[in-house]
Amino acid sequence: MSKYLELVKVLDKICYEAPAKNTRYNLRVATSEQISSARARAFIHLFLKVKFGQIDFSERERFITDDIDDGGIDGYYIDKDKKDLFIIQSKFRTNEKNFENKEITLEEILSMDINRVTSGEHSYETGAKYNGKIQAFIRELQEISDLPRYNYRVIIIANVKNSLQTSINKIVGFNAEIYNYDRCYQELLFPLVSGTFYNVSELKITINLESTNTGHRIDYNVKTQFDECNVNAFFVPTLEIAKIVSRYKNSILKFNPRSYLDLAAGSVNSEIEKSIRKIKTNEFALFNNGITMLSDHTKHSDKVGKRNKAEVMVTNPQIINGGQTAYTLSRIYETCLKDGSPLEIFEDKEVLLKIITFSDEGDPSAKKAGEKLSLIEEISKATNQQSPVNEADRRANDRVQIELQQKIFEEFGYYYERKRGEFGDGIRNEYISRNMIIDRELFLKVCLAAQGKPNESLSGQLKLFIPSKFSSILPDSDSYRKYMFAYITYVQLPKYKSSTSGLATSYGRFAVTTIVSQKYVSTLSKDDFEKVIDLEINL
Template structure:
């Protein structure tokens, strides 16, 4: 391989590279301080035996001595594709914020706090709004790992227009007084005034994460991206920087608790309030690897990949609320799946069994629930097909299955999911079973009418919200699957 000739293109007159390689060379030539970089070859392949002494020697010869790293399909999905789609590729490893000091100014107040996860240092200071806006513009979702909402979700709402107006419509710095500011957690931070000028200083943040004040940061980034960028000059933001001394696992636990506490008084959806649950991250990775679909546990999490870069079509997004309702229906409670309000569902039925499982079992649950999700999606697609103004939900053929009985159908279909069903066959099997179950649904509803009422105008809208539907599904003798 001609890696050395690509990265150091001297004396390569005899080698002709294609357009993509030439573009790569052009990009490399524009790198500032290129001598500070080291090169590593990334190999995208499912390789076995590469970690042996013999395999390592073979790769070293092939790659002309360059260091290398192998990404198999799992690492490619988890560490390359998902970050690209969610806009978290550029990680804020170290962020330097330049500051301007005034005469005799004390730029920060600092204190050390003892927590169950170890000591942390808290510094409070005012930082130029322009610097916060630029940081958020550069890193977006990568700064919001512990925040219950994504960059897009934070940019929506009436609060943002108030924040924006305080910046854009005022020439003075009232914003520093009116706004509650940001809370940023870091793994390390330093404040340096020794820059050769009494008026200059810099704040260095290692692995910064915004856990509170995300709406403020997102709105500042929105202003930064607009023609009103100039209005950020002279405005400041109150920032609380928390630096943890604890090791990574303890630090994450305290940060999670801090995020929940600082966002507890903010109006956020029930789904977003659970967005940082580690279980959902396991679901997301498993569903993406197995089905190439995106489980969106934060509102707008995949905006970068779906809308901006158009990597993934919108119909590949798995709705988190539908997914939870499907799980409840598949576990035998279709009435609750249909009737339960979001607050109740997330408070009392939020994957209770899965939280007691290990990661491998959680991944199996994700695959199981995707079967039900494909059933639900098939029902929704079917209800949109061949629309008849006189029979909008195809009642003559399917009864109330497509209008009120979606989760009851999911519950029945769940009984016929093979235990050894592969990810590749899941959607096809789900749709096949669903079609068979639907063909018997009017028979089921006629049974219900005979059993529950003498009135032919039986109220199926309310029936499918009750526990009675579970009893009737369990007791029916209908052979749902055609031979």
């Protein structure tokens, strides 16, 4: 499936999120024109969800103004924390060719009445009134007491000629930020599928003080080879953690060696779920090893104007241990919301949270940054004991794997799973099918076959991912196209099974992949891959 068709599938899923009363998103009874209109609005929903973490459909819908008499403004968003005002113009195209090639015209940009709307004008120069959503936008601006402090940011989600950028900036009065088709795939589609779509810069965590007898936290300074670190530890309501991960998902697990591993029977995650659902008291605090979070800056206060409450503000948080615990809690929370079940199962249940804060002072050099990342990796390895972390998990954040993932998606539209469970959200929400996900172990075996070593392709995961072997197979990502040629060969082989092919296309797949891979040349386009593979296998 092409990236465009996957994008359309995502937009349709967003339409299905709409409340029944919002009939304009009902694709089941819509005409082709109405379907196109619904997808165009869902495209803006996608932007608001990914870029601003707006999870709730109805909340996002409030910011979408796209309709008759919208003053050329399709949507907006007001970030009151960062003092940013976003004004959105979007053009969704109804077929892949137009989506990737058709450009927005200067006339369409000229239709944006940004200056009039932000100046409080309620109508066009002709006197015709703007629609109700634009009127609501104007009222919202009028209610902001410190509006002069806000930065105005114009977002154009469309293909734009490079030569038009300067003209567009003059027309809208601000530097416009352009999201062309490729940026939409990279920064909207991929993050949504992988659950990394909203990066939180500051996080507030609320703590209960009712169950504490004396001090409710440990505050400890640690001297390391990198620099001095501060460690805070306290028990946090499980519901707090559930809500946090439900919103930020894998974006808060970037340094964790694994993403969520689902609730397989007998797994650690299923046991975590049982201790929340089946036990009414707080054994969870005893059974669970807790969560370790990294922070660039941490601020704690008991004086927050709430009885028996304290709050912790964490800057650039990342969970490096306990990701399975945190994600399982979020899945339970989401299931309760979906089913309309009460959240009482979380009541009086807490989990130990350890926050490691790195000093943000001192040497900002690349060397120090590298030392910090090395220390993070060592902490991650040392603390991930609750679920076994295998060698493949330890290689998940290696630079070569990150580059492979980016390049393979950008050119081929496949999702290389460098972390276990990385695309679980995409599968659960039916954004993508499993056959679009590349298993990392299989990929390494295919790489060996492409290198002319089909016998080594039978190696187990442990051998493939030990550092020396892994780096010999994938020293860099430069040969990704050849390896994708080999991968496509391997996955297509079963369809060629016939009475004449014998066991070659089943038990001899790596050997056949090695032979066909010799026909790869760097000038082959991805569209030619299947033609060459088909020709070679049928010879």
